[in-house]
Amino acid sequence: MEQKTHFFFAVKLPEDTKLAMKEHCEKLKETLPFHRWVHHRDLHITLAFLGYAPSEKLEMAEKKAAEKILGSKPIQLRIDRLGFFGKQDSPRIFFADTEESNELQLIRQKVFTACDEAGFKLETRPFRPHITLARKWAGEEPFQKDAFAVWKELQPEPLAFTVTDIALYQTHLDKTPKYEAIRLFSLDNSR
Template sequence: MEQQSHYFFAVKLPEDIKQIMKSHMGTMKESIPFSRWVHYLDLHITLAFLGAATKEKLSNADNYVKQALEDVKAFTLNIDHLGFFGKEDSPRVFWAATMESLELNDIRNKVFSACEQAGFQLESRPFRPHITLARKWGRETPFHGGLLQVWEEIQSQPLSFQASEVVLYQTRVHQSPKYETLKIYPLQ
């Protein structure tokens, strides 16, 4: 049975930042054993997860997002901490996150609204921008935290980059990397 593709809009990380994060993830794998680590080429910050979609709805979303981002300028983001979602002793998602950014929140709101205008029903949870690094705690022994210390050991200062593209990705579950770029929306 073939699995249905899913689609989402995200801020693309530049290639040099993906390479640095690849190195950091290699270091962290030794002390933070999660079962599934994300391929470094799949690193991104999700703005709106669409799920499965028809060509027509995707086309509408493309048009509305293009309009919404017409005058948006590129901006700087700073990756500065690690965290997790799920239970404290066995987290389900391990992530890196950026310092608070009004520009990132603004872009997310524009993309989110454009997708709703295109007919998508999106998650109503608050926006928690993050870069998923790994999933599923990989040990029977409880997770013990210490993530700030791990980040400080591998990166003594925030990791800065220019957020200059929003991308529409398609998920290819049985491939690695598994996110395929369908459309790029360059920021000015």
């Protein structure tokens, strides 16, 4: 059975940030056994997951997102801690968290509204920006939240970066890395 590709809008992380996170993940893997670690080139912050998208609906979302994002400025973000979703003793998702950013919340609202207006049914839970690093706890012992302390050893100061692009990604489940940026929306008017 043929799998349909999925699409999503996300913050495109700068390459140097992805490389820094790759180094950190190599160290984290030594003590935190998860089933699947995300390839460093696939790191991002999801703004709106569309799932399968017919081309006309996708084009409408792209057009509306471009209109709404137009005139937006680059965003300064800082990765300052680790977190998880799921059960405390057996996390489903392990992620890097960013400090609160009103600018990121505003960009997410613009993208979310554009996709909603294009007819997509989107996630209704509150937006929790994060960068997924790994999935599904694989440890023989229960996960211990104090393992997060290693972040301060790896990154004593928050890892700062500038967001200059929002991307529309297409998923390729049979490839590594599996996310392809098929369209970029610049937040930097000087480029």
